[in-house]
Amino acid sequence: ALDLPQASPALLARLFAAHAPVWVVDQASDADAIGRVVHDGGAVRLDTTAPGVYQYPSYTRFDGRVLLQLNYVVWFPARPKSGPLDLLGGPLDGLTWRVTLDLDGEALIHDSMHNCGCYHLWFPGSRLRRRVHPDAGEAPWIGPLIAPSVRLALQLDAGTHYLRAVGPAPHGLHGEALQTRDYDDLRRLPTATGEVRS
Numbered sequence: 303a304l305d306l307p308q309a310s311p312a313l314l315a316r317l318f319a320a321h322a323p324v325w326v327v328d329q330a331s332d333a334d335a336i337g338r339v340v341h342d343g344g345a346v347r348l349d350t351t352a353p354g355v356y357q358y359p360s361y362t363r364f365d366g367r368v369l370l371q372l373n374y375v376v377w378f379p380a381r382p383k384s385g386p387l388d389l390l391g392g393p394l395d396g397l398t399w400r401v402t403l404d405l406d407g408e409a410l411i412h413d414s415m416h417n418c419g420c421y422h423l424w425f426p427g428s429r430l431r432r433r434v435h436p437d438a439g440e441a442p443w444i445g446p447l448i449a450p451s452v453r454l455a456l457q458l459d460a461g462t463h464y465l466r467a468v469g470p471a472p473h474g475l476h477g478e479a480l481q482t483r484d485y486d487d488l489r490r491l492p493t494a495t496g497e498v499r500s
Contacts, residue, residue, distance in 0.1 A: 306361060307370040307405075318357050318482065321372050321401045321409060323454045324471040325355070325480065330460035333380040333395070336480060341491035341499050346394070348379040358485035362402055369410065372401045375417065375485060382461050395463050399456060404429065408450050414465050425468055 309317065327334050336355070337348030356375040361368050375398045383391030396417035404410040412425040425445040426432070432444070445468060448454065455471035458464065490498040 306368050307403075309359070309370065314359060317370075317403070317407060318372055318374075321403075322355070322374065322482075323399055323456045325376060325458070326455050327458045327463070328460035331382060333378055333382050334460045334463070335379065336376045337379060338481075338483070339377055339488055339491065341493050343494065346491070348377055348394070350379060352481065354481040354483045356483050356485040356488065360400075364402070364410070367405065369405070370403045372403065373485070374399045374401075376480070377417070378463055381463065384461075390462075397456075397458065397463055397465065409448065412448055412454070412468070414456070414468075416463070421464065423465060 325336065327336065329335070332350065335348075335350035336353040337350040338352040338354045339356075340347055340349045356377075358373050358375075360371045360373055362371055363369075375396060377394065377396040379395075380393045381391045381395035398415050398417055400413050400415075401409050402411045402413075408427075408429075410427050410429055412427075413423060414425075415422045421443075423443045423445050425448045427448050427450055429450075448468070449470070453471045454468055456465060457467040459466050489500045491500070492498055
């Protein structure tokens with residue numbers, strides 16, 4: 303329908319599992335623990351006793367085709383302020399890792415972005431070649447080439463949660479065990495009164 307890739311819930315779950323990265327977060331404080339978003343007394347906070355990754359599919363148009371994307375979103379309780387003039391620090395911080403799949407289900411390109419919309423980075427797969435367009439404006443931040451069919455480890459700095467390194471996950475490296483959650487859960491967080499809030 304509408305030329306969109308169709309994946310059954312079971313196939314989508316398998317694709318999310320196959321392309322899920324290993325999250326490796328440096329730990330300097332409680333702000334570096336991945337958590338679950340909860341609605342608590344009129345405020346949103348992170349429950350770090352239940353670490354999880356929120357997932358959702360999306361689509362993009364590339365080279366005349368519509369491609370499926372897999373989005374993995376993690377949240378942290380805060381980005382600690384480095385000083386009184388630190389405008390980036392504050393409660394809640396997060397990172398989104400997105401995998402754009404080619405028509406055969408292999409990763410075509412990866413990209414990451416902090417959940418505030420900053421620090422967007424691209425990590426192309428070996429099927430792509432970089433083209434320079436004279437009117438492109440500011441060049442995108444492009445990371446190293448990613449080999450196909452490799453389980454990736456994402457290494458995040460403590461505090462800032464900057465993506466420090468992306469590469470093949472060493473054998474036996476499992477990172478933090480995260481429960482998978484539907485991103486739509488964020489639209490219906492239960493409150494103490496039994497209602498739901500976005």
